[in-house]
Amino acid sequence: MVKITINQNRTLGKRDKMIYGHFIEHFHRQIYNGIYDPDSPLSDQDGFRTDIIEAMRKIQVPILRWPGGCFVSSYHWKDAVGEDRKPFFDKAWRVEDPNTFGTDEFIKLCEKIGSEPYICTNAGTGTAEEMSDWVEYCNLEDEGQYAKWRIQNGHQEPFNVKYWSIGNENYGSWEIGAKSAEEWGRLVLESAKMMKHADPKVELSAAALPNVDWNVNLLKHCGEFLDWISIHEYWDMVPEVNDLADYEASIAFTQHIDHAVTEVRGLLQAMKLDKKIKIAFDEWNLRSWHHPNVHTIKQGIDKKDYIDPRDKNDDNSQYTMADAVFTASFLNAMNRNCDIVGMANFAPILNTRGCIYSHDEGIVLRSTYHVFDLYVNYLGDTIIDSWSEEVPTMSVQNKSGTELELESLDILATKWSDQTGIALAVVNKDPVNHQKIKLSLPANGNQVTLFCISGETKDSYNDVDREEVAIYQEALGDFENDMEIEVKPHSVNIIQIR
Ligand code: AHR
Numbered sequence: 001m002v003k004i005t006i007n008q009n010r011t012l013g014k015r016d017k018m019i020y021g022h023f024i025e026h027f028h029r030q031i032y033n034g035i036y037d038p039d040s041p042l043s044d045q046d047g048f049r050t051d052i053i054e055a056m057r058k059i060q061v062p063i064l065r066w067p068g069g070c071f072v073s074s075y076h077w078k079d080a081v082g083e084d085r086k087p088f089f090d091k092a093w094r095v096e097d098p099n100t101f102g103t104d105e106f107i108k109l110c111e112k113i114g115s116e117p118y119i120c121t122n123a124g125t126g127t128a129e130e131m132s133d134w135v136e137y138c139n140l141e142d143e144g145q146y147a148k149w150r151i152q153n154g155h156q157e158p159f160n161v162k163y164w165s166i167g168n169e170n171y172g173s174w175e176i177g178a179k180s181a182e183e184w185g186r187l188v189l190e191s192a193k194m195m196k197h198a199d200p201k202v203e204l205s206a207a208a209l210p211n212v213d214w215n216v217n218l219l220k221h222c223g224e225f226l227d228w229i230s231i232h233e234y235w236d237m238v239p240e241v242n243d244l245a246d247y248e249a250s251i252a253f254t255q256h257i258d259h260a261v262t263e264v265r266g267l268l269q270a271m272k273l274d275k276k277i278k279i280a281f282d283e284w285n286l287r288s289w290h291h292p293n294v295h296t297i298k299q300g301i302d303k304k305d306y307i308d309p310r311d312k313n314d315d316n317s318q319y320t321m322a323d324a325v326f327t328a329s330f331l332n333a334m335n336r337n338c339d340i341v342g343m344a345n346f347a348p349i350l351n352t353r354g355c356i357y358s359h360d361e362g363i364v365l366r367s368t369y370h371v372f373d374l375y376v377n378y379l380g381d382t383i384i385d386s387w388s389e390e391v392p393t394m395s396v397q398n399k400s401g402t403e404l405e406l407e408s409l410d411i412l413a414t415k416w417s418d419q420t421g422i423a424l425a426v427v428n429k430d431p432v433n434h435q436k437i438k439l440s441l442p443a444n445g446n447q448v449t450l451f452c453i454s455g456e457t458k459d460s461y462n463d464v465d466r467e468e469v470a471i472y473q474e475a476l477g478d479f480e481n482d483m484e485i486e487v488k489p490h491s492v493n494i495i496q497i498r
Pocket of ligand 1: 025068069070071168169232283288289290
């Protein structure tokens with residue numbers, strides 16, 4: 001029996017709703033034949049799939065990062081604006097992009113789902129000037145050729161894009177136009193200067209990673225210009241071979257799930273920038289995307305070696321309770337680090353490893369979608385103090401066969417800043433055992449409701465004609481101190497007491 005004591009009078013911080021952000025890239029079926037499908041009977045007059053828009057609205061996407069990812073490092077935004085759209089050969093993913101989905105369409109998408117746009121710029125083959133021209137196009141009233149071009153394209157009012165990231169993973173050998181740490185510091189400095197001169201209200205991030213040399217150089221050169229620092233992490237790395245970690249190995253990845261945040265926090269503190277710069281964890285997912293023979297020196301020759309395998313990402317049976325439990329554990333960690341993490345973007349939102357899968361006749365809400373629904377719509381926004389006693393541990397084998405010991409429960413206590421009551425997130429990582437919890441807090445008489453995602457088995461998943469994972473609700477009656485509640489194995493639970 002795990003005893004959980006909650007002290008709702010001690011607030012640890014208010015989480016920024018942008019930690020429930022998302023990412024969408026010009027890769028496989030995320031944009032074309034995904035959200036943007038003008039020929040589909042399920043699309044609206046602007047070419048957007050209305051069923052997908054609706055699903056995105058339900059999880060209140062607070063911020064959406066676009067257009068990439070690796071895609072952006074050879075992307076030239078001006079070719080995808082206005083009448084004369086120039087198709088381009090996307091050198092990152094080695095496919096032609098018709099450029100029919102560009103900045104104007106992205107802004108329209110954000111308006112339809114009620115999300116802040118977050119634009120990532122080309123710091124691979126692009127220039128500081130090209131980046132600041134993009135800010136001019138989006139944010140200037142009517143001064144200069146780019147704002148006038150926006151107006152000419154039918155958008156009188158500025159788009160007011162506040163959030164911009166300079167580059168994507170430019171530290172990586174796989175990235176088009178990769179940079180050395182020194183080159184990166186210089187380019188980000190000049191880019192940030194020009195972008196802030198175009199619009200001083202923009203908030204800027206830059207591609208980074210939990211690596212001292214890279215970050216010290218970046219922050220030394222342009223810490224004064226940055227408002228955010230971007231980090232990425234995929235735990236189950238399967239770009240070349242699609243052999244996914246099983247439930248236990250996936251849960252093993254939750255140990256030290258916020259190590260990157262801890263490392264970057266330490267560096268920001270050491271450089272006295274932790275009160276100025278926040279972390280944008282702007283690409284994360286349990287599983288990396290599968291795209292063999294492109295991030296390698298030796299490129300695939302035949303399309304069947306590098307294009308066709310990408311369809312494997314679409315197999316819905318891969319997205320089980322392992323993905324749900326991992327996703328909830330990550331969101332708990334981001335809530336706990338709400339003082340330094342102000343944004344996190346699930347990568348991606350649609351298709352590939354996304355939480356929504358689309359097909360010609362409709363959509364499938366994968367297990368991770370329901371986790372976002374729970375956290376966005378049922379959990380509080382203020383983290384309160386709680387401590388747990390006698391949390392059982394469990395041993396799991398990680399993907400390389402090493403035995404790990406980790407706590408089977410991940411617990412987060414919250415309340416709402418605008419209403420009464422508390423909500424507890426209880427993640428039971430244990431693949432077989434129910435867990436009994438005993439709640440200690442002065443809230444007698446309040447109603448207790450349990451919202452749970454568990455699936456029949458740890459390998460349960462949703463598919464076109466199959467729904468095994470969904471939120472089920474149970475009224476547990478009046479709260480009495482030391483109330484005992486049982487949570488299912490491999491489950492994500494929100495317990496509301498209000
Ligand atoms: O696999 C997808 C890629 O992962 C994204 O494009 C990139 O940013 C990350 O390396």
